[in-house]
Amino acid sequence: MAGLSFSNISKLFAGTPALNRINAEVAEGEFVALLGPSGCGKTTLLRLTAGFEVPDSGTITLGGQVLAGGGAFVAPEDRNIGIVFQSYALWPHKSVAGNVSYPLEVRRIPGPERKRRVAEALEITGLSAFADRAPAQLSGGQRQRVALARCLVADPRAVLLDEPLANLDLALRAAMQEAFAAFHRRTGATMLYVTHDQTEALALADRVAVMEGGRIRQFASPEALYDCPQDCFVAGFVGDGAVIALTATGTPVGGHILVQALGQQIEARCDSSVPTHICIRPEQVRIDPQGPIRARVSACTYQGGRFRLVLETDAETLVAHAPARARIGEEIRLSLHSPWAFHDPATPEILRVMQDA
Numbered sequence: 001m002a003g004l005s006f007s008n009i010s011k012l013f014a015g016t017p018a019l020n021r022i023n024a025e026v027a028e029g030e031f032v033a034l035l036g037p038s039g040c041g042k043t044t045l046l047r048l049t050a051g052f053e054v055p056d057s058g059t060i061t062l063g064g065q066v067l068a069g070g071g072a073f074v075a076p077e078d079r080n081i082g083i084v085f086q087s088y089a090l091w092p093h094k095s096v097a098g099n100v101s102y103p104l105e106v107r108r109i110p111g112p113e114r115k116r117r118v119a120e121a122l123e124i125t126g127l128s129a130f131a132d133r134a135p136a137q138l139s140g141g142q143r144q145r146v147a148l149a150r151c152l153v154a155d156p157r158a159v160l161l162d163e164p165l166a167n168l169d170l171a172l173r174a175a176m177q178e179a180f181a182a183f184h185r186r187t188g189a190t191m192l193y194v195t196h197d198q199t200e201a202l203a204l205a206d207r208v209a210v211m212e213g214g215r216i217r218q219f220a221s222p223e224a225l226y227d228c229p230q231d232c233f234v235a236g237f238v239g240d241g242a243v244i245a246l247t248a249t250g251t252p253v254g255g256h257i258l259v260q261a262l263g264q265q266i267e268a269r270c271d272s273s274v275p276t277h278i279c280i281r282p283e284q285v286r287i288d289p290q291g292p293i294r295a296r297v298s299a300c301t302y303q304g305g306r307f308r309l310v311l312e313t314d315a316e317t318l319v320a321h322a323p324a325r326a327r328i329g330e331e332i333r334l335s336l337h338s339p340w341a342f343h344d345p346a347t348p349e350i351l352r353v354m355q356d357a
């Protein structure tokens with residue numbers, strides 16, 4: 001396996017940028033998810049890595065070898081990159097073992113070694129008992145595991161996965177997420193995984209590149225994206241909660257700052273001296289009869305073991321979790337605990353400094 005590097009990658013379609021100066025390093029053996037809304041450029045970045053498209057500028061390297069850029073271009077078939085598509089792309093007339101064996105037959109790998117490698121790939125993907133079945137006799141999840149085994153058998157330098165679970169129902173997706181995680185643990189493969197499902201990205205990846213409008217907005221661990229988003233897009237796109245503009249700020253001390261929002265002074269975590277917004281996750285909103293913030297319940301939905309409340313304050317909407325059902329229209333009081341204050345690059349700095357901070 002090998003690490004992937006993207007340096008200043010841009011790609012235009014009919015003059016419109018699909019990717020705009022992408023810079024990212026994927027370490028050898030790392031599982032990276034590309035997450036973002038439809039049209040943000042995820043698939044384009046994957047296709048450039050596979051060699052199905054050529055970048056207009058910038059360089060892509062794999063294990064130090066330039067795949068594209070600076071006049072060089074390695075053809076897709078010479079990149080030794082495994083690809084798993086949403087649509088499985090299995091041969092219907094071949095058995096499971098026949099499908100998995102095919103890339104080795106093309107490379108003229110001798111029979112005994114082929115058999116050994118196929119058996120190993122089927123074992124890793126939990127398919128040993130299905131070796132003689134036809135793809136039509138398998139479930140969607142099993143077919144996707146055949147595609148994974150077929151990609152693995154060729155001993156690729158990196159594995160690209162394009163929304164591989166999009167065609168599966170919810171229960172199967174959860175089971176397949178575990179299968180992918182186990183596959184990654186056992187193979188140590190460098191993986192680039194495209195999805196627009198944040199639950200999937202946060203559950204599976206070592207790091208997630210959140211994309212929007214052809215750019216990477218933030219590239220960080222799932223925990224960092226959730227706890228410390230770096231702009232309003234990431235704060236709103238990843239996880240639940242509210243993103244609120246600040247009206248004044250104090251001076252940060254030791255990673256904390258006093259800010260003004262919701263008509264209150266709130267103590268927030270921060271790593272910026274000039275935050276413009278706070279991101280308030282549901283766990284940071286406490287229903288508290290002595291709390292300083294008044295709100296009215298506008299929605300209450302059961303989420304298995306807890307209720308999700310949508311709460312309207314005078315000017316903003318917050319989300320909280322509660323152990324018991326709340327009545328729509330009910331008035332409650334809230335306190336906030338360690339929300340995250342950040343500087344949104346697209347927002348002008350707040351000039352007003354808090355009087356008593």
Ligand SMILES: Nc1ncnc2c1ncn2[C@@H]1O[C@H](COP(=O)(O)OP(=O)(O)OP(=O)(O)O)[C@@H](O)[C@H]1O
Pocket residue numbers: 013014017018036037038039040041042043044045196
């Ligand atoms: N071959 C093409 N010709 C013209 N425009 C294209 C082509 N491929 C992609 N685009 C455009 O480039 C942008 C990025 O597309 P891309 O498929 O990479 O997005 P995506 O994030 O993978 O979206 P989705 O989640 O819907 O698959 C889109 O605006 C899309 O319309």
